Amino acid sequence: KRHLISAADLSRDDALLILDTADELAKISDRSIKKLPTLRGRTVVNLFFEDSTRTRISFEAAAKRLSADVINFSAKGSSVSKGESLKDTALTLEAMGADAVVIRHSASGAPHRLAGWVRGSVVNAGDGTHEHPTQALLDAFTMRRRLGPLDGRRVTIVGDVLHSRVARSNVLLLSTLGAEVTLVAPPTLLPVNVGSWPCEVSYDLDAMLPKSDVVMMLRVQRERMNAAFFPTEREYSRRYGLDRDRVARMHDDAIVMHPGPMNRGMEIAAEVADSPRSTIVEQVANGVTTRMAVLYLLLGGADLGGEIRQ
Ligand code: CP
Numbered sequence: 001k002r003h004l005i006s007a008a009d010l011s012r013d014d015a016l017l018i019l020d021t022a023d024e025l026a027k028i029s030d031r032s033i034k035k036l037p038t039l040r041g042r043t044v045v046n047l048f049f050e051d052s053t054r055t056r057i058s059f060e061a062a063a064k065r066l067s068a069d070v071i072n073f074s075a076k077g078s079s080v081s082k083g084e085s086l087k088d089t090a091l092t093l094e095a096m097g098a099d100a101v102v103i104r105h106s107a108s109g110a111p112h113r114l115a116g117w118v119r120g121s122v123v124n125a126g127d128g129t130h131e132h133p134t135q136a137l138l139d140a141f142t143m144r145r146r147l148g149p150l151d152g153r154r155v156t157i158v159g160d161v162l163h164s165r166v167a168r169s170n171v172l173l174l175s176t177l178g179a180e181v182t183l184v185a186p187p188t189l190l191p192v193n194v195g196s197w198p199c200e201v202s203y204d205l206d207a208m209l210p211k212s213d214v215v216m217m218l219r220v221q222r223e224r225m226n227a228a229f230f231p232t233e234r235e236y237s238r239r240y241g242l243d244r245d246r247v248a249r250m251h252d253d254a255i256v257m258h259p260g261p262m263n264r265g266m267e268i269a270a271e272v273a274d275s276p277r278s279t280i281v282e283q284v285a286n287g288v289t290t291r292m293a294v295l296y297l298l299l300g301g302a303d304l305g306g307e308i309r310q
Helices: 012-030 054-065 086-095 110-115 133-147 165-176 205-211 233-240 280-298
Strands: 043-048 069-074 100-105 121-127 154-158 180-184 200-202 214-217 255-257
Touching (some): 012 133, 012 280, 054 069, 054 100, 054 121, 054 133, 086 100, 086 110, 110 121, 121 133, 133 165, 154 165, 154 205, 165 180
Parallel strands (some): 043 069, 154 180, 154 214, 180 200
C-alpha cells in the first residue's frame, strides 16, 4: 500500500504487520539503538494545518529515528495565510522532493484529495471529524502490549464520539482486529449513522465498566460544538466522567486510555489519568514506535540489517 488515509484501508494482515513491525522496532530501541539508517536519503514532510502536540512531534521523532530528512510545515506563518490553496501548497512541497507527506487538516477528506496530487505517500494525521488512523494503531499497539491479542477483548469508548476522528478510526481498526467495541455517549454526541458502525452503543457507562478490558475516554471537543447543545461541565462529568468511584467498578487488569489532550476534571479525573491503570503516557511513547513502523512499511525502507529479525 502507498498511503494510509483510513483505518478501513487496513486488512487484518496489514494491521498485524504494522503492529508486529512496531514490536520489533520497540525491541531495537530497548537495546539502546536510537537511530536506524533505513530511510536515509528519504524526505518526510509534516504538513500541519491544525494544532498538534503529540502527533506532530512523534512523526518528527519517528522519521528522524529512521534517518529520514524531515521538513516541518505549519500553516501558521506560511503562505496559507495569504490564501494559498492546499493543492498549491502540496505541489510546492512535492517540488522539494517529499517521499511522504504527513497531513493534519480541519477538513475531513483533505488527505484523500492530497493523495491525488502528490507522487509520494500520504499519511493521515487527523482530518476534521473523519479519521486518525495512526492514533488507532498506537492505541491497538498499547492494548496488545498490556493485554495480549485483541480478539474478543471488550473496549468501551466514552464521550464525544460525534467530533472524534479517534473514535471512528479505533472502531474500524479494533473490529478488524477482533475486539468488541461499545460506544458510550450522550445521544447528542453520537453521529447519526452510528448504527452502521461495526460496534454496539450504550448510554449506561456504569453498566459497561465491569465488562470492559479497556475504557477509552475521549476529549470533549468544545471548539467543534455549538455551546447551546452542550450540557454543563458538572452534568457531563456526573454522567460520563471517569472518576475514582467509577474506576473501582472495573476489573483488576482493565486499563484506562485517553488519546490526549485531556480535559482533566471533565471527562477524566486527574487521579485516574495519573494512576497505574492509565496508559496515557505509554500511548505517547508507543506513538513514536508505531509511526516508525508506518513510515518504514510505506516507504519500503532498506533492510534493517538483521536487527528487525533478531
Ligand atoms: N492525540 C492527538 O492526536 O494529540 P495531538 O492533537 O496533540 O496531536
